[in-house]
Amino acid sequence: MGIRRLLVVLGDQLDAASALFADADPRRDCIWMAEVEEEATHVWSHKARIALFLSAMRHFREDLRGRGWRVEYSEGEFASLAAALQGAMERLRPESVHVVEPGDWRVRESLLAVCPDLRIVEDRHFLCTRAEFERHARGRKQLRMEYFYREMRVRHGVLLDDGEPCGGSWNYDAENREAFDARGPGLLPAPESFAPDALTQEVLDMVSRRFAGHPGRLDRFDWPVTAEQAREALRDFLDQRLERFGAYQDAMWTAEPYLYHSRLAAALNLKLLSPLEVIREAEVRYREGRAGLAAVEGFIRQILGWREYVRGLYWMHMPRYVSANALDAHQPLPRFYWTGETEMRCLKETIGQTLEYGYAHHIQRLMVTGLFALLLGVEPRQVHEWYLAVYVDAVEWVELPNTIGMSQFADGGVMASKPYVASGKYIQRMSNYCAGCKYKPDEAVGESACPFTRLYWDFLMRHEEMLRKNPRMGMQVRNLDRVPAARKAEIGQQAEALREAIASRGNTR
Ligand SMILES: Cc1cc2nc3c(=O)[nH]c(=O)nc-3n(C[C@H](O)[C@H](O)[C@H](O)COP(=O)(O)OP(=O)(O)OC[C@H]3O[C@@H](n4cnc5c(N)ncnc54)[C@H](O)[C@@H]3O)c2cc1C
Ligand code: SF4
Structure with missing residues (x-):
């Protein structure tokens, strides 16, 4: 008997409860999955990122086969997803081809190019559909996450008492900005670690052979690769770290990559974990008095x-979002982003940790x-390609708005x-x-000046006209008025020299 439906499961759609299976029939339909070269190489992916995707895909394949599905699975014979799908359609001749809405614009376009009749079903993993986000955005001059978030709280009945926000306030961000004192974080609860099983080990061996020249290491690989492990990781976070997540969300400390962060982004983005389940379980901790409101709300x-907001923005602004460059920035990405070899301690730590684990927490990504x-003025597209490459949780729909919008202000x-x-x-x-750094953070000029501080003043000067129009930048721009003209000139010259010195070391990988 021929195949009725070919059910395409992409590498970040590993959800057995997805709409794709809603009225599918294991006797007549066939699942199709493919590992393709392009997904590991269209940006210069960290080895751990490649390994996580492939290991999770292979575990999902085994899980589906165990449930009685026929799974056609290609292990790297094709260069691109489109070529692989074309080959599968010619060979299997299904009556129709179905897929859950791809997360990335590039993937959606490439599948549609070879299969114009592709039936696309909604991604039920997300809590706001693209149409709902568009309705939210319609008629608003400017979108702000805070208003969207309030709507989402009400729509999903999260942290509400009689329709009002728990504790009387929607947002406890002001309580979420503590730093550690000189003693540091002390003894931290080690996050649950998932030692590679035989299937994962096979993938790790293959990745270290085939992608030997790619950045990053594999010896620290301990990410959850199944839905069951992802749930264990969630419970571990809720029990051990949620209570202090809020207060220390923005704090950073040498050799402590995870602090009180959840490490759940990769499992969420691969759809091993449902965001609603995560949210409900966190709320239960608050209701049971096991975690404070500021931590749980945060x-x-x-x-x-x-997470939902950036997805909405991504789909509203693609494909032009990827080439946004509102600040007209054209410097090359410094070479040390791929090696961690710099004397700036904060960057050395953050990049070193990124290459070691495929992980850095939000403030390291945003503020280091x-x-x-x-501040250096790197071309946003190069910054985007670096972020998409080096984190195990990197997928474009979430990475791009965070990089182009939040971090680089390239969308203006x-x-x-x-x-x-x-x-x-x-x-x-x-x-x-x-x-532990050779530079001094309060100095902007001279040998020992902190490059961040020098470039910060230079940034204010270079973009003064635009920044003056922004009421939220008022205080920072007023501080600039107090800097004498001669000092401004000196900062500008030294910033330019720094830029030239970094660019002269190249950006080759
Ligand atoms: C430049 C830049 C690039 C980023 N790229 C990615 C990316 O490729 N993939 C990704 O999942 N996140 C990305 N983020 C958002 C955030 O930094 C990561 O989600 C987070 O650091 C992952 O670690 P965690 O799971 O321990 O998160 P936690 O700090 O424990 O946070 C809990 C969860 O909240 C969600 N979350 C937190 N902040 C954000 C945010 N700004 N946008 C969307 N979701 C958020 C994540 O699902 C995360 O797992 C990026 C942020 C910046 C500034
Ligand atoms: S002094 Fe400057 S470069 Fe050094 S760690 Fe601090 S911020 Fe980073």
């Missing part, structure tokens, strides 16, 4: 608010690597109401990085 806001690229303010700019003093306040 955590839920990231998933119900930011992202901030430096913004679509996503963030102001550029996230700060001097080295911010990093000094939130971490212990500066204590």
Whole structure:
């Protein structure tokens, strides 16, 4: 008997409860999955990112076969997804081809190019559909995450008492910005670690052979690769770290990559974990008095608010979002982003940790690597390609708005109401990085000046006209007025010299 439906499961759609299976029939339909070269190489992917996708895909394949499905699975014979699908359609001749809405614009276009009749079903993993987001956006001059988030809280009945926000306030962000004192975070609960099983080990061996020249290491690989493991990781986070997640969300500390963060982004993005389940379980911890409101609200806001919001923005602004460059930035990405070899301690730590684990937490991404690229004036597309390559949780629909919008202000303010700019003093306040650095965070000129601080003042000067029009930048721009003209000139010259010196070391990988 011929195949009725070919059910396409993409590498980040590993959800057995997805709409694709809603009225599918294992006797007549066939699942199709493919590992293709392009997904590992269209950006220069970290080895751990490649391994995580492939290991999770192979585990999902085994799970589906165990449930009685026929799974046609291609292990790297094809260069691209489109070529692989074309080959499968010619060979299997299904009556129709179905897929859950691809997360990335590029993937959607490439599948439609070879299969114009592709039946696309909604991705039920998300809590706001693209149409709902468009309705939210319609008629608003400017979108802000906070208003979207409030709507989402009401729509899904999250952290509400009689229709009002728990505790009387929608947002406890002000309580979520603590740093550690000089003693540091102390003994931290080690996050649940998932030792590679035989299937994962096979993938790790293959990736280290086939993608030997790619960045990053594999010896630290301990990510959850199945839905069951992802749920264990969730429980571990809720039990051990949620309570302190809120307060120390923005803090950074040498050799402590995870602190109180959840490490759940990759499992969520591969769809091993349902965001609604994560949110409900976190709320239960608050209701049972096992975690404070500021911590729980802060955590839920990231998933119900930011995660859904960036997806909405991504689809509203693609494909032009990827080439946005509102600040006209054209510097090459410094070479040390691929090696961690720099004397700036904060960057050395953050990039070193990124290459070791495929992970850095939000403030390291936004206020260390992202901030430096913004202040230096790196071309946003190069910054985007780096972020998409180096994190295990990187998928374009979430990475791109965070990079182009939040971190680089390359969309001119679509996503963030102001550029996230700060001097080295911010990093000094939130971490212990500066204590071990040869530079001084409060100096802008001279040999020992912190490059962040120098470039911060230079950024304010270069973009003064635009920043003056932004009421949220008022204080920072007023500080510029107090800097004498001669000092401004000196900062400008030294910033340019720094830019030239970094560019002269190249950006080759
Ligand atoms: C430049 C830049 C690039 C980023 N690229 C990615 C990416 O490719 N993939 C990705 O999932 N996140 C990305 N983020 C958002 C965020 O940094 C990561 O989700 C987070 O650091 C992952 O670690 P965690 O799971 O321990 O998160 P936690 O700090 O424990 O947060 C909990 C969860 O909230 C969600 N979340 C938190 N912040 C955001 C945000 N700004 N946008 C969307 N979801 C959020 C994630 O699902 C995360 O797992 C990026 C942020 C920046 C500034
Ligand atoms: S002094 Fe500047 S470069 Fe050094 S760690 Fe601090 S912020 Fe980073």
